[in-house]
Amino acid sequence: MLNNHPLASWLIGYEAQRKRMLKKAPKGPLYNFLSVPFPQLFTPFDQVPILAVDFETTGLDAIQDKLLSVGCVDLIDNQIKLGSSYHQIISSRGRLTPDNVSIHQITDDQKDQGQSLAQVIEQLLQRLAGKVMLVHFARIERQFLRQACIELYGMAPVIPMIDTLMVAKRRLDKKDVAYDPSELRLSTLRTKYNLPDHYAHNALNDAIATAELLLAQTNECHENPALEKLLL
Amino acid sequence: MDSALTEISEFLQAIPPMGLLPPSTIEKIVKEISICYVRRGLALPPQGSVAKNLYILRKGALSYVTENNELIGKYGEGDICTVFCIGNQDDNGNTIKVTTDEDTLLYSINYEKFEELVAKFPDVVAFFQQTAEQRLSKKMLQVNEEAILNSSLLNSSIANFYHSPVVTVTPDTSIQQAAILMTERGFSCLVIANKDIPLGIVTDKDIRRRCVAQALDIQQPVTTIMTDNMTTIDIKNTAYDALMMMTQKHIHHLPVTANNQLKGMVTVTDLMNNEGQNAVNITSVIHKAKSVSELAEISKMIPKLQIRMAKLGTTADHVGKSISAITMAFTIRLITMAEKLLGPAPVPYAWLAAGSQARQEQFAHSDQDNAIIISNDLQPQHQPWFKDLATFVSDGLAACGFIYCPGEVMATNEKWCQTQEKWAQYFAHWINHPDPKSLMHCSIFFDLTTVHGDSRLLNTVREKMLKTTQRSTLFIAHLSRNALQLRPPLGFFRDFVLIQDGENKATLDLKHNGIAPIVDLARIYALSEGVASVNTIERLQQAAGTPSLTKASAANLIDAYEFLSMLRMEHQANKLQLSQKPNNYLSPKEISKLEREHLKDAFKVIKTMQDNRQSTF
Known part of the structure; x- marks a missing residue:
């Protein structure tokens, strides 16, 4: 990876990008987020402040589909702090399709009682400042957050991320044996690590489930990997 | 949220x-x-x-x-x-x-x-x-409260039931005078007493059978027709104990005493008014049965009674006593039938029950453990009579659902149908040569009780035996070591402590892992302190405060024992209700988390006491 080269990481590394973006960012939530330094790449895992995040959306397309709810929880020092958990439903225009309701259990009524996208993204960025974002299957969260920031602030920030799916995939790839993609699902991976069944499709619940999975993955080798090894 | x-x-x-x-x-x-x-x-x-x-x-x-x-x-x-x-x-x-x-x-x-x-x-x-012990004790308190709510008999003193004063007459009263007095007062029985010391009892039935039917002179003193050596009960007992005593002896009047002085009389009617369908009902039916097949029919009621008692919240101790009393009634009825068939016994003897029946801790579908003790006057030509008796009773019990003992501890086994002298030799041998086989026999035959016949035969042997065991520390040490082989499971409900194979997969054996170790401990305390009782709770109560067992430990063990027995009883009641064969294998899924907690506490108590026992020797 280019990231591993000292010069490359200086040029395109998260910190460098953050500093460059900070200069262009409009004052407000995005500026505040960018003004806090990210953890350094060699920080051992148990000292990295992590925010496990999950979004529930109306679909997979960040441009057409809507963000429905956000859930997140802090993970630091090998512990998931339930006291820090945050869950918010977003009110947006447009009706939900019955399909969506059955998956997310978020009804139109609840959605209408939610907060605006601007309020929720502001709170998420506040919580995320100076931390690494943890998700399972990063594409959704990355694209929806990017799209939301562009709509709200005119630009998308750089965010260091850990993806439990990629952590698992890299390990499977290393073994050099064929595997079924379904082995990379959150629930399948949790079962593999003797984690309890969880109630899926609630943003906070999935965020906690993802954080538990990362704890299991990082503890597997009895070592305390540096952040660099886990980043996307 | x-x-x-x-x-x-x-x-x-x-x-x-x-x-x-x-x-x-x-x-x-x-x-x-x-x-x-x-x-x-x-x-x-x-x-x-x-x-x-x-x-x-x-x-x-x-x-x-x-x-x-x-x-x-x-x-x-x-x-x-x-x-x-x-x-x-x-x-x-x-x-x-x-x-x-x-x-x-x-x-x-x-x-x-x-x-x-x-x-x-x-x-x-x-x-x-709280400590584990304290939590368990609290739980037992709640269980007993349920029992009080559900059945008044169990926990009320006889004092609440007996009639007082009882009508007494002096020994020199004539039969006629007694009969007149009974008619005047409307009583079906009288107690013959000398200065408040009860000598015997006379009932309507005695006047009919022993006087009128025999054409006896009604001017004879009433003592000629009274039942002496009568059974009495101390006022400190519960009404339930009185019921059980009447059930076992098949009597309907029980004089109540305090410090050996006659205080009053309790009758079966007094108690029956409080309990509807109960052990007395069943035993009175048993006594009227005319054939083994009739008895077999009645025996089908036992599981129902056990379910009912368990559902009523009756404690396992009382259920064990009731079922044991009923088994006793079956045995007595079968012996009476056999004696009618074979003629009277050639020499005095007694029919003995061993194991759980003797300890009054029997549940439905137990196996039969029995033996015979015969007077030393036994002659070789008498032996076939006893063999026939044993076979008749044992087969009869099997027909009533009490399966033959897999270990052949039955009166039909010649080894366990012996004279008083031979039994005394057996005990002496077991105590002096405590090899594994002897120790196995000890755990069965040190819990013996007389079901029918002359109880003095066994009592004499037992007295001698208890004197020996109290002195024989080597024997007690061997018995202790043997008993400690049954350990409570340390890993609760984790796969490897549960039974892993067969139809009882992933279950906990309540009997061998929990109840049997306490029964064994109680026997050891009893033998080392010369306690004659065989019932586990009574043994623990009587050994409490002796050098073998502190009062607090006794209380803890009793709590643990009652809790485990209760779990077993509830488990069996559930099985019986589903028309399944009751067993002792509890699946962790059957009980609540709270009960699991208490189960752990009970096991901790047993382990502590076993460890103490181990360090004593």
């Missing part, structure tokens, strides 16, 4: 004693949780945390071991680990180490914060302050 945290709240709510907390407090506790993950084979606390934390197992398993790596206990999902907040020493003062047996997900809560949140809920605070 957020639905993710609802899930965790529900998990907490299901763990005793958290269920006693209101949802708002549970919510606050959830907010205090840090989730930790510990790989298999690592020591707790996670990451060497030094904070005083309470850990709740969300998934995985923990082992508690002493510094010498001796396993103390196993804990699984839903268990609370208080080693790092309340105390890291077990009951014997050993420091507890905790390690993970599997990859484990823990909910960690700062204990000071937790205490603060639950401070307003005394039951929850108490749960964390």
Whole structure:
């Protein structure tokens, strides 16, 4: 990876990008987020402040589909702090399709009682400042957050991320044996690590489930990997 | 609240004693949780945390071991680990180490914060302050309360039932005078007493059978037709004990005494008015049965009675006593039938019950353990009579659902149908040569009781035997070592402590892992202190306060015994209700988490007492 080269990481590394973006960012939530330094790449895992995040959306397309709810929880020092958990439903225009309701259990009524996208993204960025974002299957969260920031602030920030799916995939790839993609699902991976069944499709619940999975993955080798090894 | 945290709240709510907390407090506790993950084979606390934390197992398993790596206990999902907040020493003062047996997900809560949140809920605070023994004792108290509510007889004193004063006459009263007095007062029985010391009892039936039918002179003193050597009951007993005594002896009048002085009379009607269908009903039907097939028909009521008693909240002790009394009634009826068929016994003898029946701890579908003790006057030509008697009774009992003893401990086995002298020799041999086989026999034959016949035959042998055992420390030591082979399971409900094969897969053997060790301990205390009782609770009560057993330990063992017996009784009642064969294999799924907690406590009590026993020798 280019990231591993000292010069490359200086040029395109998260910190460098953050500093460059900070200069262009409009004052407000995005500026505040960018003004806090990210953890350094060699920080051992148990000292990295992590925010496990999950979004529930109306679909997979960040441009057409809507963000429905956000859930997140802090993970630091090998512990998931339930006291820090945050869950918010977003009110947006447009009706939900019955399909969506059955998956997310978020009804139109609840959605209408939610907060605006601007309020929720502001709170998420506040919580995320100076931390690494943890998700399972990063594409959704990355694209929806990017799209939301562009709509709200005119630009998308750089965010260091850990993806439990990629952590698992890299390990499977290393073994050099064929595997079924379904082995990379959150629930399948949790079962593999003797984690309890969880109630899926609630943003906070999935965020906690993802954080538990990362704890299991990082503890597997009895070592305390540096952040660099886990980043996307 | 957020639905993710609802899930965790529900998990907490299901763990005793958290269920006693209101949802708002549970919510606050959830907010205090840090989730930790510990790989298999690592020591707790996670990451060497030094904070005083309470850990709740969300998934995985923990082992508690002493510094010498001796396993103390196993804990699984839903268990609370208080080693790092309340105390890291077990009951014997050993420091507890905790390690993970599997990859484990823990909910960690700062204990000071937790205490603060639950401070307003005394039951929850108490749960964390109590020792295992205290929790168990509290549970037994609740169980007994249910019994009181459900059945007044069990826990009310005879004092509430007996008639007083009883009509007494002096020994020189004539039969006629007695009959006139009974007619005047409308009583069906009189007690013959000399200065308040009861000598005997005379009933309507005695006047009919022993006087009128025999054409006896009605001017004869009433003592000629009275039943002497009568059964009396001390006023300190419960009404239930009186009922059981009447059931066993098949009598309907029981004089009540206090310090051997006659106080009054309790009749079966007095008690029956309080209990509808009960053991007395069944035994009176048994006594009227005319054939073995009729008895077999009646025996089908036993499981129903056991279910009913269990559902009523009757304690296992009382159920055991009732079922034992009924078995006794069956046996007596069969012996009477046999004697009618074979003619009277050639020499005095007694029919003995061994094992659970003797201890009055029998449940439905037990196997029969019996023996015969014969007067030393036995001649070789008499032996066929006893052989026939044994075969008739044993077959009859089998027809009534009491299966033949797999170990051949039955009167049909010539070895166990012997003279008084031979029995005395047996006991002497077992005590002097405590090899494994002897010890096995001890556990059966040191719990003997007379069912029918002359009880002095057995009592004489027993007295001599008890004098020997009290002195024979070597024998007691061997017996103790033998008894300690049955250990309570240390890892509760984890796969490897449960029975792994056959139809009883993944179950806990309540009898061999819990009840039998207490029965064994009680026998050892009784033999080393010369206690003649055979009932486990009575043995423990009577041995309490002797050098063998402190009063507190006796109370703990009784609580543990009652709790385990109750679990077994409920388990069997459920099986019987489903028309399944009752057994002693409890599946962890059958009982609540709270009961699991108490089960662990009961096992801890047994283990402590076994350890003490071990260190004594």
